[in-house]
């Protein structure tokens with residue numbers, strides 16, 4: 037009994053000790069330890085990720101405000117392993133009050149709660165870059181913002197208080213800035229600069245391909261300037277915001293929606309908060325769930341919500357609307373590829389819209405073949421999601437999987453089992469979706485949804501068929517040209533020989549007949 041008591045006290049003490057250590061973890065503390073989850077795992081990738089976050093935001097902001105984007109990136113080296121990154125855009129700018137939270141607080145943004153196609157989704161990108169800069173150099177993020185021609189510009193220097201996940205303003209002044217509107221962000225960070233595969237310059241080049249309406253420039257640390265002027269002055273069609281489609285909805289989300297809706301009745305909740313639910317269908321759902329159509333949504337208990345979801349799952353809904361999607365288009369994809377790759381054949385395909393888990397998406401594929409492209413190497417695969425190039429985790433991406441699973445031999449290319457086809461070829465695949473299913477928060481690879489894989493394969497196969505047709509025609513022409521060159525080589529010799537065999541025949545007749553043979557071979 038004595039022993040049991042002392043054991044109980046020990047356990048109690050242990051629990052009390054533990055209680056002292058148990059406390060909330062702020063999101064910034066979490067990502068300070070897990071910054072690799074956001075794409076900041078090494079100096080090379082961190083630089084790329086920072087620029088990607090800044091440029092993606094600049095392009096999103098410009099397009100939302102119907103402005104043709106003009107985005108400048110500059111990288112300056114300060115010490116062996118430190119660089120200053122500057123990203124400047126001509127977008128609508130950010131109002132003064134919002135600047136600290138946008139750049140100094142993780143999970144703060146305008147895109148997470150709306151369902152429409154945009155590059156950013158999570159509200160974490162640019163503040164994570166600021167956090168990485170602060171962690172590696174202790175320097176603040178510096179921001180200039182101007183929202184209109186006759187408005188003042190503001191300059192901010194911010195730190196991020198990681199324990200609270202709140203911004204700390206270290207400098208805030210009104211300045212003059214010759215620009216009409218836009219944002220300029222500057223961060224200093226530990227980084228590594230390198231050219232070639234998965235580099236910043238590759239990212240900018242690929243961004244230009246998927247965004248032919250944008251003018252982009254990059255100044256590298258050695259002062260080299262790369263410029264990508266826009267290929268079109270036509271802004272992409274603005275994707276419309278949509279409501280969730282009932283096919284994809286999960287119980288937890290449904291419960292939250294029931295709690296936060298302004299709708300007064302269950303029937304109007306269903307028709308107002310979801311796309312493709314009409315009043316007839318919503319009545320049927322209520323009946324199926326044994327609930328009154330005019331019950332108050334906030335009063336629906338958990339079990340009733342479960343019944344509601346089951347009744348929704350039994351209904352057939354029309355596919356979600358697709359005006360929330362903005363594909364690049366076959367014509368512009370080809371135009372961009374022509375600008376960046378010196379090939380001899382180009383083709384592109386935009387597939388009709390399809391749906392995964394209730395989210396609409398469209399797949400586009402394009403191929404550039406031949407010309408100056410490298411011959412005996414696996415084809416280069418360029419992956420895009422909502423016009424953003426994906427540079428990492430190629431093998432884990434469903435785009436790569438779909439390219440590998442396509443049978444390229446039938447289009448006249450070499451391919452060994454389970455590999456990327458070999459040849460002078462660039463294969464581009466773009467997924468445009470209201471919500472891109474990435475395999476992780478760093479947004480590097482597309483998850484393996486069967487519906488997505490199927491659509492990518494169909495798009496790639498169609499491009500493959502165009503290429504196969506072109507290659508067969510090439511082959512035929514080459515064959516005919518070779519035959520003709522043989523004839524041209526041997527006809528004079530045959531003529532001479534015939535003259536000897538048939539000395540009485542007039543040479544003009546011999547040469548006339550041979551000429552006819554040659555002409556026929558040309559046809």
Ligand SMILES: Nc1ncnc2c1ncn2[C@@H]1O[C@H](COP(=O)(O)OP(=O)(O)OP(=O)(O)O)[C@@H](O)[C@H]1O
Nearest residue numbers: 093097138145146147156157158159160161162219
């Ligand atoms: N250059 C900019 N011009 C105008 N608004 C901007 C700019 N950069 C960021 N914003 C605003 O700040 C918000 C936060 O940006 P942030 O990059 O952190 O998240 P996000 O783009 O919403 O999502 P993600 O984490 O996927 O990038 C954006 O949603 C946008 O409203």
Ligand SMILES: [Mg+2]
Nearest residue numbers: 093156161162
């Ligand atoms: Mg962003």
